[in-house]
Amino acid sequence: MKTDVVVVGGGLAGLTAAAELGDRGKKVVIVDQEGQQNLGGQAHWSLGGLFMVDTPEQRLMGIKDSHELALNDWMGSAQFDRPEDDYPRQWAEKYLDFAAGEMRPWLHDMGLRWFPVVGWAERGGSDAMGHGNSVPRFHVTWGTGLGVLEHFIRRCNEHSDAGRITYLHRHQVDRLEMLNGAAVGVSGTTLAPDDAVQGAQTNRDATGEFRVDADAVIVASGGIGGNFDLIRKVWPTERLGPAPNNMLSGVPAHVDGRMIGITEDAGGHVINFDRLWFYTEGVKNWDPIWPAHGIRILPGPSSMWFNANGNRFAPPTMPGFDTNGSFKAILDTGFDYSWFVLTQKVIKKEFALSGSEQNPDLTSAKWSKVLTERILMGKNATGPVEAFKEHGADFIVADNLTDLVKGMNELTDDALIDEAHLRTQIEARDAQVDNPFSKDPQITAIQAARHYRGDRLIRTAKPHRFLDPDNGPLIAVRLNLITRKTLGGLQTDLNSQAIDAAGNAIPGLYAAGEAAGFGGGGYHGYNSLEGTFLGGCIFSGRAAGKSAG
Secondary structure, eight states, rough: OOOEEEEEEEBBHHHHHHHHHHTTTOEEEEEEEEEEGGGGGGGGOOOHHHHHSSSSHHHTTOOOOHHHHHHHHHHHHHHSGGGHHHHHHHHHHHHHHHHHHTTTHHHHHHHOOOOOSOOOOOOSSSOOTSOOOOSEEEEEBBBBBHHHHHHHHHHOOOHHHHHHHEEEEEEHHHHHHHHTTEEEEEEEEEEOOOOOOTTTTTOOEEEEEEEEEEEEEEEEEOTTTTOOHHHHHHHHHHHSSSSOOEESSOOTOOOOHHHHHHHHHOOOOOOHHEEEEEEEEEEEEESSSSSBEEEEOOOOSEEEOOOTSSOOOTTTOOOOOEEEEEEEHHHHTOOOOEEEEHHHHHHHOOEEEESSOOOHHHHHTTHHHHHHEEEEEEEETOOHHHHHHOOTEEEEEEEHHHHHHHHHHHTSSSSSOOHHHHHHHHHHHTTTTTSSSOOHHHHHHHHTTTSSHHHHHHHHHOOTTTTGGGOOOOOOOOOOOEEEEEOOOOOOTTSSSOOOSSSSSEEEEEGGGGGGTTTTTTTTTTTTOHHHHHHHHHHHHHHHHHHHO
């Protein structure tokens, strides 16, 4: 088979690239090792959050944002400190131009719409020049991840109907075909059909071989979050300490990193592979789809956070503030889990679960369902959150602290939590809530969050005493470490063209999305500000689609 461009990977980055190529009249073949049911990749499972700057949604919420403020936040979070960070830095600057400029109007013209309350993710916690978002920038797309994907899939299907795009599902690329230093196609193994549900692990039974010749190849195959062996191989031991023995997987098993290694073997240059973006608030999915399936809690700021021994973490290890800092704080304890302690009032207003399937109201893009789930449920949280509270292995619910501690200790088979010590810490915290000011940094942060009307409306509970039965029941949640994103990857120039180890562009070879560290080989640096994964897939895929072939 011969085509203009072959795109390896049918996720958001690959679809974006293919749609742009189709708009240019190019013939495209999209090759993916998974079946048609997995078209869209990881974006299908996402909340659909996009990092955008100075938008109408922000202004409606009273948020004053600017390119200058976002640039300060990004660079303070990225902390670029390596010679190879030159392209990643340039990609970051270009993405911010996009996010503060044509991104929203371009996506809006395509048909995307956003929930009016802008989320405040990764609030930081160090200082004004350090990591974190100074203001809310997380724009949840109506329809969540599916609401993002549908428009790019529609564009690709229109080009498919016109004969410009061909899908080759269940085709596993094993080699990049190179000729005189240039990429001229891909070859590999055709796999047996598999009708497993979307996201489930599929077979690798070979049925034949294939080859696609092309003028250019775009690698958009995703990261390594489902490959625990590779994660441990690249683990940043010097920065974080030894890799944990136990982690949940926030992505399907097919997110295996194979193509990154295959591209490196063909001459591509992988940088910043030790920069990982894993979360601390994972819970075991009580209805799992893929191996070690975990769901991330997206917490508001009010839950008390304790280590495995029942000692409260010190700031900035507070819910929703500093992911990497919190991850290291947990590993420094010698355990691979921690605890949230909270009340029913907190779980109702502040607990969200990551993913399209865990937010059916937002995924429906219908106000009636949103109001029913989030406003009209009385004391209850959303249906999916209440289901985890009832069925989740990591949730303990009790009417009093004695029974709560008993359940916590039984869950871990260790008597690590001392009730008297835990009670003392909660009582001290409770004594701080009666005034609109406090010496407790977390209470102060909660009060500050409620100055933002979006948090006050739907995201941050009014401070209250945890040990008051009227605010109960009490809830404890064991938090597991959970894999998610690869911040490093294949180095690329600003056209998404792959760069070799000597710094030279490789003819015909491009990379986009997570495989390219979302741009340049890692445009996040060490930290994400959230909403930048889907945004990076769109931005880098768009660049590849405008340049390849």
